[in-house]
Amino acid sequence: MAGTGTTHLRDGDPNVLVRVEDMVVEFPIGGGTVHAVSGVSFDIVEGETLGIVGESGCGKSTTARAVIQMPRPTSGSVRFRGTDLTELGNEDLRKVRPDLQMIFQDPISSLNPRRTVHEIIAEGLRVWGDRGRWSADKIDELMEAVGIDPRYGERKPHQFSGGQCQRISIARALVLDPKVIICDEPVSALDVSVQAQILNLLQDMKARYGVSLVFISHDLSVIKNISDRVMVMYMGKVCEVAGADDLFARPTHHYTRALMSAIPGSRSVVDEEMVEGELPSAIDPPPGCRFNTRCPAATDVCRTDEPQIQALGGDHYVACHHPVIETDVTVTT
Ligand SMILES: Nc1ncnc2c1ncn2[C@@H]1O[C@H](COP(=O)(O)OP(=O)(O)OP(=O)(O)O)[C@@H](O)[C@H]1O
Ligand code: SF4
Ligand SMILES: [Mg+2]
Incomplete structure (x- = not known):
């Protein structure tokens, strides 16, 4: 399967922590193969937050999980500080695990209901040992840092709200002093007011403890x-990569533009709608550009040739035969 290119990878940057190249993840199912991730490349530099956005089923979670090798990718490489994790055996991979932590969408069910909050946060230290900043006697300090009163350390997860449980999940990830935290829809299950608090907390923790974030959401405004x-991302492929400000000022891929026009309450001048129709099956994705069945600008070449990622200047890249290049538009969310 053709990849969509690696032009957007920042190979000259010495601060690249994670480098994913041409990653494919397929799931064999009865009578077919689910093409969940089909040649995705990206990198994460130290201290950065990489947002991954796309509609349900486009492969965001599978991409994130395959970075930590759960599941192992079908092909492609995932380098962490230069070491290809896909080539490591389970024992060597285990040594890298603390550096790459994940936070999930449903905070309550992702915490062990039988353990106290204190035990949940300290669990990583028990398994992996102290890795620097945190130790068993500093758990209270970490609880305070994420906004949970240490006096509640003996309570169980069900005694906390969803937002508080997400704070506990963040502490549980931080205790291992990770380099990267992958946040898979961490605020989607929370009320809007609580969402903002958790986003602020993640930003604070990132700055204070020097972690990089991968932040997955289907919500462009988040x-x-x-x-x-x-x-x-769309159907297991990269559509567009850019600095956040640049992407929102100058969206060039027709799918990005359609997503932006769908932001509720936005005063977007991007007026581009997806052609009505079902999301095609990931078992039998369309040839050429996978978005061609819903793209208002599709032409014959889109139905036969897969677009490769091309540089548009600055830190802006797109995989489209007919990208929209125009001057600034304003997307207010
Ligand atoms: N274990 C699995 N076995 C078979 N198919 C799978 C498996 N995990 C994911 N898929 C399929 O892979 C595709 C990508 O799924 P994934 O969960 O990565 O998408 P997503 O972008 O995270 O979606 P959502 O926004 O709903 O969380 C989907 O078609 C999904 O049905
Ligand atoms: S390659 Fe063609 S079908 Fe795909 S987004 Fe661009 S114009 Fe649309
Ligand atoms: Mg998901």
């Missing part, structure tokens, strides 16, 4: 607020 760089 992505806009938290990301330094954004990767837009």
